[in-house]
Amino acid sequence: MTASWWQSGVIYQIYPRSFQDSDGDGIGDLKGIAQRLGYLAELGVDALWISPIYPSPMADFGYDVADYCGIDPRFGTLADFDDLLAKAHGLGLKVVLDFVPNHTSDQHPWFVASRSSRTDPKRDWYIWRDAAAAGGPPNNWISDFGGSAWTLDETTGQYYYHAFLKEQADLNWRNPAVRSVMDEALRFWFDRGVDGFRIDVLWHMVKAADFPDNPVNPDYRPGMGEMHRVLQLHSTDQPEVHQIAAGMRAVADGYGAAGQGERVLIGEIYLPVERLMDYYGQDRPEVHLPFNFQLVDAPWQARSLGALIAGYEAALPSGGWPNWVLGNHDRPRVATRRGQAQARVAAMLLLTLRGTPTLYYGDELGLSDVAIPPDRVQDPREKREPGLGLGRDPVRTPMPWDASAQAGFTAGRPWLPLHGDWPARNVARMMPEPQSILTLYRQLLAIRREHPALAVGSFALLEADGDVLAYVRQLGAERLVVALNLGDRPQCLELPAWACDGRPLVSTLAGAALPQGGALSLRADEGVVLRV
Known part of the structure; x- marks a missing residue:
C-alpha cells in the first residue's frame, strides 16, 4: 500500500506544561519544546501532538479555551509557535494540535456576550434552558467532573449546560454560526502549516434536542465517580455529531486537495468499538483516526x-485505518498499571500492532504515576471528588531530562513534583544504557522504519498457549513474528514451519534465544520480534 504519513508514522503526545520550561517559571512552554525537538527526532517518532496551548484562564489547564486563534502567554507567542513549527518540519516532524470544540471558557468573549442578555446575538451560541417545572436544573444530566451539568445564571434567569466544569460552557453545535466560526479556527492553524488536530471529546459535541433525563445507571457503585450515576444516552453520541465531524474532515481534506500536504484528524471518543467505528464515516469521511483506547483498560x-485485537480488526470499516494507545494525559501510566517488566512488553505490543501508535511523553522512560501531596494538587477533578483516584496530576508530572537540579526541566519550582527516582530515571542517564527501556523504545521505533511490514503490513494472530500472545506482520515477501510473554514465568511458543529459521531482531531482554526444535523459548516478561 501507499501509506499516508499518519498511517506509517508514530505520534508522540506532549503535555506542554510538563515537557520543558525555558524561562524558569516552573511551567513548560513552546520554546522548551523547540529545544527538545532533536530528542524526538533521535527517538524516532514522526509527529508530536501538543495538548492545548491556547489562551485560557486554566480552570482545566487549557481545556477551557478563551481564544482559538492565539497562544497563552504562559506558553509563549504565535511567533514562538511558528518557530517551533518550522524547526519541527525541518527535522521531518509533523505537528498536531489539540482542538477543543465542545466548550469554551466562561471568559471567552462569545460566552461573555451570550450570558449578557437573552436577546444577545450570541445567546444561541451556547446551550441555555429554563429551570425544570418543579424548579432546579432542567434535567438530571451530570458533569463529568461531578455535580449537575447545569449552572444557573442569575442575570438572565436561565441555566447553561457544561459537560465538565461550570467554567467550561458547552457550545451549541446545532447553530450554523458556531460551525462556521470553528471551521475558520481550523483554517487559521492549517494556514500556518499545522499538520492535523486531535479533537477533544468529539462524541460530546451534540446533545439530544429535547434534553430528556438520562437513564439511571443500574450498575452504579460508590467510588465510580458521580458522572456514572446516569448513562449518557442523551447527552453524548447523538446522530448529528457525524455531520459535524464530516464538515471538519472536509476542511482538512481541502488542504490536501490543494496540494498543501495531507492533514489528519484524530477523534477522542470513549465508546464501545461498534459505535466507535461510526466515526470513520459512512456516507462521507469523518475523522481519520477515532482513538482506540482498548489497551488502556484491557485485562493483561x-x-x-x-480476542480484543482480532475483534477490533474485524470491526474496521473498509478503508478504516487502526490505531492504538497505551496511555495519555487522563489515564494512569502503563508502568503503573503493568509494572516495569511488562511495560517493556507493552511497548513492543504497541509498536508492532497494525495501525498508528500514539506514545505518551515519559512512557519511553518507564515513568510511573506520582503521588501528589494534598497541598500540591492542581487538577480540578481531584479537588471536586477527592480520594476516588480520579485525579490526573499523577500522570502529568515533569519530564526528567538529566540528573541536574529539577531534572533539567526547569530552573524554578516545577508546577507538579517530579517522580522520586528521577536522578536515575532520566533521558541523559538512560540514553546510553543498552538495556534501558528508552533504548528499547528507540530500537522498536527504528525497526518500524527499517521493516515496513511492522508499520503497514497485514496482521494475523498465531496459535499460542499459556501467557503468550503471538502474531505475524507481513508485507510482500517479508514476514515477522512477534511473540510476547505476558506472564512472569518462562513460556514456549510452537512456531509454524515457515518461521523456524527466524532470527531475533529485538528482544525486551538481553540475549534473545534462537528458535530450536520448531519452538521459541521466552523468558519471563520477554517479548521478541523474529524476522523470518
Whole structure:
C-alpha cells in the first residue's frame, strides 16, 4: 500500500506544561519544546501532538479555551509557535494540535456576550434552558467532573449546560454560526502549516434536542465517580455529531486537495468499538483516526488481548485505518498499571500492532504515576471528588531530562513534583544504557522504519498457549513474528514451519534465544520480534 504519513508514522503526545520550561517559571512552554525537538527526532517518532496551548484562564489547564486563534502567554507567542513549527518540519516532524470544540471558557468573549442578555446575538451560541417545572436544573444530566451539568445564571434567569466544569460552557453545535466560526479556527492553524488536530471529546459535541433525563445507571457503585450515576444516552453520541465531524474532515481534506500536504484528524471518543467505528464515516469521511483506547483498560491476559485485537480488526470499516494507545494525559501510566517488566512488553505490543501508535511523553522512560501531596494538587477533578483516584496530576508530572537540579526541566519550582527516582530515571542517564527501556523504545521505533511490514503490513494472530500472545506482520515477501510473554514465568511458543529459521531482531531482554526444535523459548516478561 501507499501509506499516508499518519498511517506509517508514530505520534508522540506532549503535555506542554510538563515537557520543558525555558524561562524558569516552573511551567513548560513552546520554546522548551523547540529545544527538545532533536530528542524526538533521535527517538524516532514522526509527529508530536501538543495538548492545548491556547489562551485560557486554566480552570482545566487549557481545556477551557478563551481564544482559538492565539497562544497563552504562559506558553509563549504565535511567533514562538511558528518557530517551533518550522524547526519541527525541518527535522521531518509533523505537528498536531489539540482542538477543543465542545466548550469554551466562561471568559471567552462569545460566552461573555451570550450570558449578557437573552436577546444577545450570541445567546444561541451556547446551550441555555429554563429551570425544570418543579424548579432546579432542567434535567438530571451530570458533569463529568461531578455535580449537575447545569449552572444557573442569575442575570438572565436561565441555566447553561457544561459537560465538565461550570467554567467550561458547552457550545451549541446545532447553530450554523458556531460551525462556521470553528471551521475558520481550523483554517487559521492549517494556514500556518499545522499538520492535523486531535479533537477533544468529539462524541460530546451534540446533545439530544429535547434534553430528556438520562437513564439511571443500574450498575452504579460508590467510588465510580458521580458522572456514572446516569448513562449518557442523551447527552453524548447523538446522530448529528457525524455531520459535524464530516464538515471538519472536509476542511482538512481541502488542504490536501490543494496540494498543501495531507492533514489528519484524530477523534477522542470513549465508546464501545461498534459505535466507535461510526466515526470513520459512512456516507462521507469523518475523522481519520477515532482513538482506540482498548489497551488502556484491557485485562493483561494473552487470550483476551488476542480476542480484543482480532475483534477490533474485524470491526474496521473498509478503508478504516487502526490505531492504538497505551496511555495519555487522563489515564494512569502503563508502568503503573503493568509494572516495569511488562511495560517493556507493552511497548513492543504497541509498536508492532497494525495501525498508528500514539506514545505518551515519559512512557519511553518507564515513568510511573506520582503521588501528589494534598497541598500540591492542581487538577480540578481531584479537588471536586477527592480520594476516588480520579485525579490526573499523577500522570502529568515533569519530564526528567538529566540528573541536574529539577531534572533539567526547569530552573524554578516545577508546577507538579517530579517522580522520586528521577536522578536515575532520566533521558541523559538512560540514553546510553543498552538495556534501558528508552533504548528499547528507540530500537522498536527504528525497526518500524527499517521493516515496513511492522508499520503497514497485514496482521494475523498465531496459535499460542499459556501467557503468550503471538502474531505475524507481513508485507510482500517479508514476514515477522512477534511473540510476547505476558506472564512472569518462562513460556514456549510452537512456531509454524515457515518461521523456524527466524532470527531475533529485538528482544525486551538481553540475549534473545534462537528458535530450536520448531519452538521459541521466552523468558519471563520477554517479548521478541523474529524476522523470518
